Amino acid sequence: xxxxxxxxxxxxxxxxxxxxxxxxxxxxxxxxxxxxxxxxxxxxxxxxxxxxxxxxxxxxxxxxxxxxxxxxxxxxxxxxxxxxxxxxxxxxxxxxxxxxxxxxxxxxxxxxxxxxxxxxxxxxxxxxxxxxxxxxxxxxxxxxxxxxxxxxxxxxxxxxxxxxxxxxxxxxxxxxxxxxxxxx
Numbered sequence: 001x002x003x004x005x006x007x008x009x010x011x012x013x014x015x016x017x018x019x020x021x022x023x024x025x026x027x028x029x030x031x032x033x034x035x036x037x038x039x040x041x042x043x044x045x046x047x048x049x050x051x052x053x054x055x056x057x058x059x060x061x062x063x064x065x066x067x068x069x070x071x072x073x074x075x076x077x078x079x080x081x082x083x084x085x086x087x088x089x090x091x092x093x094x095x096x097x098x099x100x101x102x103x104x105x106x107x108x109x110x111x112x113x114x115x116x117x118x119x120x121x122x123x124x125x126x127x128x129x130x131x132x133x134x135x136x137x138x139x140x141x142x143x144x145x146x147x148x149x150x151x152x153x154x155x156x157x158x159x160x161x162x163x164x165x166x167x168x169x170x171x172x173x174x175x176x177x178x179x180x181x182x183x184x
Contacts, residue, residue, distance in 0.1 A: 013039055111174055118167040125160035
């Protein structure tokens with residue numbers, strides 16, 4: 001006679017056992033193990049466990065076979081990464097150097113150089129004029145200044161002033177926005 005319970009519904013292999021057999025099974029560990037290992041679901045679980053173990057072992061063997069190659073790839077990747085980092089640092093250094101070199105050609109720097117050159121040109125022409133005036137107004141040789149010296153002074157002074165005024169005009173045009181700088 002079989003008993004209908006949730007246990008027997010779940011494990012139909014136990015449905016043929018009587019209540020006394022079930023109680024004996026719970027009290028006798030050997031009997032329990034014998035019945036337990038004869039259940040279809042338990043056998044399927046053991047079989048699945050064995051298949052998974054074999055699959056894991058197969059995967060582990062494949063990984064072990066690839067280990068040396070993976071270590072080599074890891075080493076190459078690390079070397080390549082280190083080289084890339086080194087090149088990246090060099091790139092940053094080269095960009096900094098390039099900015100420093102190009103700094104001399106920025107419009108602001110060129111305008112500053114033009115203004116300095118204009119001031120220097122004015123100073124040079126004024127120094128020349130002062131020197132000429134001192135040489136002509138001092139001492140007995142002042143009366144002996146010949147026309148050639150005056151012509152040379154005028155010619156040199158005119159060239160200096162012409163350069164000065166060109167630079168002033170360029171600076172004025174620049175400040176009024178009439179000078180356009182291309183970035184190419």
